Amino acid sequence: MLNRVILISWEQNEGGYRMKRSLWPTAAALAFWSAAGSAPAGATVVFTGYADQRMTAYGMNKITGSAAVLSAVGVTETxxxxxGFTLDxxxxxxxxxxxDHLDFLIDTTYRKVGYTTEEIRIQYAYLNYEAPAGWEVKSGKIxxxxGYFNENMFYPFERQAVAAPIFQGSILGLPIADWGVSVGKNVPIGGAQLSAVAYGVNGYGASNTAxxxxxxxxxxxxxxxLGQNLKSTNTNDHLAGGGRLELAAFENQQVQIGGSWYRGAWAKDTSNQFAMYNSYVRWHxxxxxxxxxxxxxxxDADLGVINFYGVGDWKSEGWFLESSYxxxxNSDGREMHVFAGAENTHAQGVGGGSGVEMLSNWKLGLSYRLNENLVFKGQLNRLEYSLPIQIxxxxxxxxxxxxxxxxxxxxTF
Amino acid sequence: MFRFHPSKLCVTAALITLAAQCRAYEVSIVVNRVDAKTRQALQRLEAAVSSGHHVEVFEMAAIPFGNPKEEGRRMAQIAAADLIVPVGGEASRFVVETLAQNKIFFVGATIVNGGSLESKRIGGLFAYSPEGWARAAKTISGEPSNLGLIYTPGFRPLAERLSLNSQNLGLKVFRQELRRKNEIVPAAMKILAQSSVFWVAGDTLLSGQLAFGYLASQALEMGIPVMAADRSLLSGGAFVVSDSDLPELADEAAPILSAFLSNGINYGEDRFFYPSKMRLKVNHKLASKMKIELPKGTSPVWIP
Structure with missing residues (x-):
């Protein structure tokens, strides 16, 4: 490419060669780039990674319900x-x-790896701009x-427990990342720090079904x-958006209290909205x-849930707790933690209908960090879930x- | 109308090259942890580097190892510089092993990946010198004065210079170069059978815990003292190890580094430099056990 630019930059003229006038900007840029060295010669991409291998030492699943409801969903009480083993x-x-202010970050993750890989996810890929005054801008798949868990505890090396909370992890689909832009600002207030961030993204769209x-x-x-509803393009002419406010104790950031929200049209009819409101406390x-x-x-107006709640407008409300001690x-990096977690979420129709979907889960376990690269974990868990079916x-x-x-x-490597 | 003859391109190219050589470089200095000694070393290096260049200091202790998401970000900040200057044994080992695709000038390297040393982008000042090792070998070898060397291709320049210096001091040198783990046992057997003192290069392949443990145990069984690159190997059976003073090394590295930056961060013929004064630490328990007499004043630090 560079050769081509140089070759076409000169044309013979009497007494020498003359640079084509239209190529002056290119030549000037090249000269500037060469002389000023805008990109450091040694700048490189750094690769790191992780593998999360799991073994189900014991698993028991039991489906229960009346004959009528089991018949309606086409299963028997089993x-x-x-x-088994899995590479999660x-x-x-x-x-x-x-x-100094700008970097590009990407996470490519392979999931469901067997003979073939069923899922290859770009979990995030964004330009991150950090300005000295505490401003931070992210652009890309951010x-x-x-909440707190999504950005800070999603990866298995960031938390002690083997598995993430089920409602957020499996139903909403962690990590919750989408194409768009976010702008944040950190403001020190006395011994604390206030962080505010606002964002605009494509947002959750309709499912692949309809x-x-x-x-x-x-x-x-x-x-x-709902994880697959986050798509690479927007399905309507309205961007989804939201924000987060967080107050953190300045010294070692031992306490973080925050609230966040999201709102966006999920269907072509932009009056059909999906919204999330979250609050959290982390104490460390x-x-x-x-x-x-x-x-x-x-x-709003989700035809997918009418068979569950009897109406299309629905809401969910729930909480989870993740704790470890x-x-x-040891000075050589070995650590042992005991951890416990619980969650409870229920969902139901709004403005009529009947039936409540309920998810309750608890877990308890130990994690042992052998060194900075290897952690072993063991966890017992119990899940109770019930889904209403309209009959x-x-x-x-x-x-x-x-x-x-x-x-x-x-x-980790 | 602007006219330009192609012959003038040469002049332009030369000017651009000159501009590149005179330009300000981004320099990442990496240390294991900032303590009193490191701070002194940093002051001396920064004084040499900072004129006209932008220096940023990174502490390895602040890199969140075990969290690859954040670790990668921090490493990318280090790697974004034109030149990385790891200071001290641990930082040199870490940077040479993980950021070998960058230009590196190490200061006070003890154990490093020998394979990476073959790269023309990597060079610097070792914590030890071939002259110092040769003098130490002469002192502890006894009679016959046979020095055995085991090293990898990356350490060849050092081993060759050590051989030459040792021969000048009247030592007979037996050396073996190897590339792979499975060559360690036969190479060690061959060299130890002919040696009265044994030098193990500071390659991670040879001076890693397992490999060094094997080499030292074999040597000790045969009553042969082992000279090793880093003080961490003292507990692994080394008789004498390099134990240099970081501020002293920084003093010696500063003018070399300054000249290197002025030369457009291009290594010339020599990529490896050695300190004029070398400090060693001796395992005195082993010395009395092996009945090796050292010159007076060798405790706790021996400058051969």
Whole structure:
């Protein structure tokens, strides 16, 4: 390319060669680039990564319900047991600092790896601009500043527990990241820091099932889940947006209290909105680490849930707790934590209908960090879930009970 | 109308090259942890580097190892510079191993990846010198004075110079170059059978815990003292190890680094430099056990 530019830059003229006038800007830029060296010669992309291997040492799933509701969803009352290994995620982070204020960050993660890889996710890919006055601008596929867990504890090497909270992790689909721009500002206030961030993104759209369905029903691809609704293009002429306000204790940031929200049209009809409101407290005094998040979602005119709640307008309300306590910390990097977590979310129709969807989960376990690159984890968990199904104008619930013992190994490199 | 003859391109190119050589460079200095000694070393290096160049200091202790998301960001900040200057043994080992695609000038390297040393982008000042090792070998070898060397291709320049210096002091030198792990055992057997003192190069391949443990145990079984690159190997069976003073090394590195920057951060013929004064630490327990007499005043630091 450079040769081509030089070749076409000169044309023969009497007494010598003359540079084409139209190429002066290119030549000037090249000369400036050569002389000033705007890109450092040694600038490189740095790759790091992680692997999250899990073993289900014991798994038991039991489906329960009345004959009528089981028949309606096409299942029988069954109890299944499972055991096995899985590579939950294999991720690679690429980081490139473009200049003192600007860097480009990307996370490519492989999921469901077997003979083939079923999912390759670009979990985030954005330009990050940090200005001296505490301003921060992100542009690209950005982790949405919703709550605390999504941005700070999603990765297995950032938390002690094996698995993330189920409602956020599986139903909303962590990490919640979308294409757009966010602008943030950090302001020191006395001994604390106030952080504010606002963003505009494509937002959640309709499911892959139909343009009128937000939450896919049973039998559809990605049934009940919303993670795939975050798409690379916007489905209407309204951007979704939101923000977060956080107050953090300045010294070691031991306490963080925040509130965040999201709102956007999910369908072509922009009056059909999906909104999330979140508040959280993280308290991290010494060896103890506690995070509590509270989340409300509200969805308009979703034909996907009519079979559940009897109406299309629905809301969910729930909380989760993630806590850990450091039992051992050695100078050579070895650490042991005990952790516990719980969550409870219920969802139901708004303005009529009947039936309540309920998710309740708890977990308890130990994690052992052997060195900076390897952590072993073990977790016991119990999930109770029930989903209402409309039968002859009334709701009957199909239930799922799940008990499990998980072992995980997280390798970072 | 602007007219320009192609012959003038040469002049333009030369001017651009000159501009590149005179331009301000971004320099990342990496240290393990900022303590009193490191601070002194940093002051001396920064004084040499900072005139006309932009210097940023990074502490390895502040890199969140174990969190690849944040670790990558921090490493990218270090790697964004035109030149990375790791200061001290641990920082040199870390930077040479993980950022070998960058231009690196290390200060006080002890153990580093020998494969990376083959790259023409990497050079710097070691914490030890071939002259110092040769004098130390002469002192502890006894009779016959046979020095065995085991090293990798990256350490060849150092090993060759050590051989030459040792031969000048009347030592017989037996050396073996190797590239792979599976060559360590036969190479060690061959060299140890002929040696009265044994020098192990500071390559991570040879001076890693497992490999060095094996080499030292074999040597000790045969009553041969081992000279090793880093003080961490003292507990692994080394008889004498390099134990240089970081501010002293910084004093010696500063003019070399300054000249290197003035030369457009291009290494010339020599990429590796050695301090004029070398400090060693001796395992005195081992010395009395092996009945090796050292010159007076060798405790706690021996300057051979």
């Amino acid at each position: 109890e299944t047991k499972s055991t 995620a294999l991720g690679f982070f690429a980081s490139r600092e473009i200049n 982790p949405m500043p919703l 343009g009128t369905i937000f939450r896919p029903g049973l039998g559809s691809s990605g049934a009940l889940l 005094p010494g060896p103890l680490d506690v995070l509590v998040e509270y989340l409300i979602t509200r969805t 450091r039992l051992v910390q 002859s104008g009334a709701a009957d619930n199909v239930g799922l009970e799940s008990n499990g013992a998980l072992v995980g190994a997280v390798l």
